[in-house]
């Protein structure tokens with residue numbers, strides 16, 4: 566199997582996941598990082614999985630960088646910026662395992678990840694697939710958003726993949742209109758979109774999953790996968806239409822990272838030649854394991 570490079574772009578934060586009342590386990594996580602981390606674990610070793618972000622030069626940033634490298638993720642596109650620190654988020658879960666987040670990320674180093682167009686262009690040059698999320702775009706300045714969107718469009722125009730999860734976080738955006746316009750501009754630059762129902766209703770008044778698919782396909786996305794928690798994933802590509810339900814039901818302890826790990830397994834399977842429904846079955850299986858553990862990553 567030939568060597569390929571995957572480049573995921575976004576923010577990795579310090580994660581605090583509640584393990585008992587008042588006790589938190591510290592890890593490192595962030596949606597695009599979670600996908601890269603899980604992809605690294607499921608892809609052949611000959612494939613490179615790289616992460617592009619900015620972190621600080623503080624001890625926590627050093628530990629984050631070491632964690633990435635120990636996990637087998639290529640860190641050549643991680644820049645350490647003096648006088649900045651990483652973002653932090655805390656996970657709380659309810660009795661059904663549904664998670665909620667509190668963030669301290671408004672001045673995180675990652676907000677500068679797309680400030681330098683040359684750096685972005687160099688890092689994406691050799692990538693067979695570039696992965697970004699709505700969170701990646703939400704944390705950037707308007708100018709940096711344009712830089713990133715231009716580069717994603719170039720990746721698509723040169724016949725390579727851009728995978729995009731809108732991962733909607735209304736609180737990170739200036740206005741609902743800016744959120745909608747930016748996310749649909751990212752969709753137009755994508756070859757594979759992995760949105761989540763019903764989260765998409767915060768973006769557009771889509772009546773159902775079919776409407777979400779139609780909107781992304783209308784924006785020019787060839788392969789659209791709509792995740793729906795424990796419900797069936799709906800997939801439409803130029804090869805067909807499928808609905809794939811998870812096999813069996815699990816009782817989640819923490820739903821953090823379900824969508825990110827689904828994306829990782831789905832993309833890894835598709836890139837290594839699996840057809841869409843098989844990729845979705847593997848994706849459900851990995852997400853099902855992740856939600857049985859606390860935190861976004863699950864070393865299974």
Ligand SMILES: O=C(O)C(=O)C[C@H](O)[C@H](O)CO
Pocket residue numbers: 594595596597599654666700734821822823824825861
């Ligand atoms: O919400 C975010 O910005 C995060 O990246 C935190 C979590 O790791 C992520 O949302 C899980 O999908």
